[in-house]
Amino acid sequence: MIYQQIDRNKRKTYLIFTVFFIILAGIGSFIGDFFMDNIWGGLIITLIVALVYTLITYFQSTNIVMQMNGAKKVNSAEEAPDLWHIVEDLTMVADIPFPDIYIIKDDSPNAFATGRDPDHAAVAVTSGLYKMMNREELEGVLAHEISHVKNYDIRVSTISIALSSAIIFLSYLIGNAYRFVLPFNDDRDRNSGGGSWVAIRAVLWLIGIVFLILGPFIASIVQLAISRNREYLADVSGAELTRNPQGLINALEKLKDSTKPMKKVDEASASLYIDDPLKKKHFTHMFDTHPPLDDRIAALKKSFM
Amino acid sequence: MSTIIIVVVVIVLAFIYAGLYNNLVRYRNRAREFSSQIGVQLKRRTDLIPNLVETVKGYASHEKETLSKVVELRNNVTNAGSLQEKVDADNQLTGVLRQVFALSESYPDLKANQEFGRLMEELSNTENKVSYARQAYNSQVQLYDTAIETFPRNIIAKIHGFKRMDFLQIPEAETEVPKVKF
Numbered sequence: 274m275i276y277q278q279i280d281r282n283k284r285k286t287y288l289i290f291t292v293f294f295i296i297l298a299g300i301g302s303f304i305g306d307f308f309m310d311n312i313w314g315g316l317i318i319t320l321i322v323a324l325v326y327t328l329i330t331y332f333q334s335t336n337i338v339m340q341m342n343g344a345k346k347v348n349s350a351e352e353a354p355d356l357w358h359i360v361e362d363l364t365m366v367a368d369i370p371f372p373d374i375y376i377i378k379d380d381s382p383n384a385f386a387t388g389r390d391p392d393h394a395a396v397a398v399t400s401g402l403y404k405m406m407n408r409e410e411l412e413g414v415l416a417h418e419i420s421h422v423k424n425y426d427i428r429v430s431t432i433s434i435a436l437s438s439a440i441i442f443l444s445y446l447i448g449n450a451y452r453f454v455l456p457f458n459d460d461r462d463r464n465s466g467g468g469s470w471v472a473i474r475a476v477l478w479l480i481g482i483v484f485l486i487l488g489p490f491i492a493s494i495v496q497l498a499i500s501r502n503r504e505y506l507a508d509v510s511g512a513e514l515t516r517n518p519q520g521l522i523n524a525l526e527k528l529k530d531s532t533k534p535m536k537k538v539d540e541a542s543a544s545l546y547i548d549d550p551l552k553k554k555h556f557t558h559m560f561d562t563h564p565p566l567d568d569r570i571a572a573l574k575k576s577f578m
Numbered sequence: 579m580s581t582i583i584i585v586v587v588v589i590v591l592a593f594i595y596a597g598l599y600n601n602l603v604r605y606r607n608r609a610r611e612f613s614s615q616i617g618v619q620l621k622r623r624t625d626l627i628p629n630l631v632e633t634v635k636g637y638a639s640h641e642k643e644t645l646s647k648v649v650e651l652r653n654n655v656t657n658a659g660s661l662q663e664k665v666d667a668d669n670q671l672t673g674v675l676r677q678v679f680a681l682s683e684s685y686p687d688l689k690a691n692q693e694f695g696r697l698m699e700e701l702s703n704t705e706n707k708v709s710y711a712r713q714a715y716n717s718q719v720q721l722y723d724t725a726i727e728t729f730p731r732n733i734i735a736k737i738h739g740f741k742r743m744d745f746l747q748i749p750e751a752e753t754e755v756p757k758v759k760f
Contacts, residue, residue: 354696358703362710365615368608408702516713 282425286432293436297323300443323439330435335373335395338387338434338542344375344397356403359412360396363419366514372396372422376403381535382528385545386418386427394422399535406524413521416511417547424510426503430545504547504564505572518577522570529566598731602740605722609743612715613661616708616746620655620664623671623704627652630697634678637688641681647674665712665746672705712746719743 301319330337339346350357356374364371372386372394382402388394396418398411406414421427508525512518528548535550543551548566631645651674654667679698682689723742726735734740 354699354703358699358706362703362706365707366710366714 282429285429289429289433289436293440296440297443300440319443323436323443326439326442327432327435330438331389331431334431334435335388335393338431338545339375339395339397341542342377342397343379344377347374347376353403355408355411356398356415359408359415360419363412363416363514367419367423369394369419369423372419376400379535381533381550382406382531382548383535383550384414384418384547385542386421387431387542387545388422388427389431390425390428391422394427396422401531401533405527405531409517409520410524410527412515413511413517413519413524414547416514417507417521418511419514420507420510421503424506426507429503434542434545505569508569508573509576512573512577518573522573525566525570525573529570595734598734599738602722602725602731602735602738605718605725606740606743609715609718609722612711612718613746615711616661616665616715619704619707619711620668623668623701623708624652624656626697626700626704627671629693630678630701633691633694633697634681634688637685637691637694638681644674644677644681648678662744662746665708668708675701675705716745719745 297319298316301316338344347353347357353374353376356376360374361371369391372388372391373396375395375397377383377397377399379399380401382399382405384396384398384402386394386396396415398414402414403411508521512521515521525548543549627648631648634641634645648671651667651671655664655671658664658667682694682698688694725731726740726742
């Protein structure tokens with residue numbers, strides 16, 4: 274069961290790579306054509322920038338994600354004894370190394386796991402979750418996160434966050450390129466087929482806006498590629514770890530009653546959390562990062578009761 | 579040519595043999611790891627008790643009966659011989675400790691005492707670790723026992739003297755591995 278999940282996650286990683294490569298190639302050739310009259314040049318530069326950016330993000334992922342979400346590291350058992358002890362218990366049963374633990378100061382109850390692999394993993398909970406849940410529920414939530422660590426979900430999500438933040442970064446650059454390419458007092462004759470600089474700026478503006486809109490959109494497409502099924506799987510394997518599905522069921526019930534979105538949450542890492550931190554309500558479920566809590570509770574009950 | 583084939587076959591067989599042997603050793607070691615973990619946690623538990631008794635005495639001196647019961651059961655855990663006996667004694671101890679924690683509800687000063695809070699957390703922590711380790715031990719033993727009784731590893735087990743390991747008996751209300759149905 275768990276090994277099939279790990280294999281599936283490895284396949285998904287390749288799929289994500291391919292999709293992003295195509296998107297980046299598109300952006301790259303556009304940059305090349307538009308700014309340098311040289312498609313290949315733009316392509317190569319873009320891919321190098323994206324690769325470097327992605328690698329840095331991948332190897333620094335835990336630090337970056339934790340900073341983005343304003344998390345504080347827990348350094349000893351004294352700081353949060355029950356949290357620390359529960360993670361100890363679960364890692365013992367799951368047979369993975371002890372991860373880093375973080376607490377995010379936020380009243381909205383939530384949690385996530387991140388990292389490259391079980392050896393470089395981190396688990397974070399918000400102070401709101403920590404206060405709201407009793408020990409059994411906390412165990413349920415943490416078992417869900419530890420399952421994400423054990424079955425390499427965290428690697429898939431880390432890679433996709435790294436890649437989507439690279440794309441968002443490029444979008445941002447292009448969105449702001451007009452400032453560098455065409456300063457306000459620029460009245461040089463441009464040999465761009467007679468279009469006045471105002472028109473070119475308008476086009477640049479438009480493209481910038483489109484890319485800026487596309488960035489988060491791409492991120493959500495990726496989150497769909499990772500598939501919301503991961504959450505169901507982590508729910509079930511978490512309940513197997515604790516041998517107590519009721520803990521997680523109660524925790525999900527409590528999460529359902531809390532409608533407070535998080536104060537400081539980074540869009541790109543929204544899909545990491547156990548429950549949607551943005552509390553978005555879409556018309557369709559197509560762009561949801563998370564399956565509805567009701568469905569998850571029902572699935573758990575069906576699996577175990 | 580034929581000697582090459584024979585050599586290759588022998589090498590392949592040796593690899594398979596080594597792989598199966600190592601696999602048995604891994605199972606056995608992991609089971610042992612869990613059983614020693616249980617021992618370690620039980621030891622920590624019994625070390626915490628005197629401290630707990632002292633702390634509770636300071637606030638609820640007339641609960642002598644419960645406290646002496648705690649001490650008695652703690653000594654049972656310490657003096658028990660086999661791991662199974664230790665675990666059984668510890669289960670009784672856990673029951674009485676629950677009473678002590680329930681007691682604390684009627685002594686607000688005790689409940690607010692930091693040391694008492696710390697001891698409560700440590701005791702539930704060790705209790706959870708014992709029960710997790712026991713369950714993990716049993717599932718590991720099941721893997722190991724099945725492995726040494728089924729072909730081809732039963733042959734290796736015979737040659738190298740791998741013995742069956744025993745389950746730790748489970749007290750009354752034990753959580754079974756939940757059955758997953760898809």
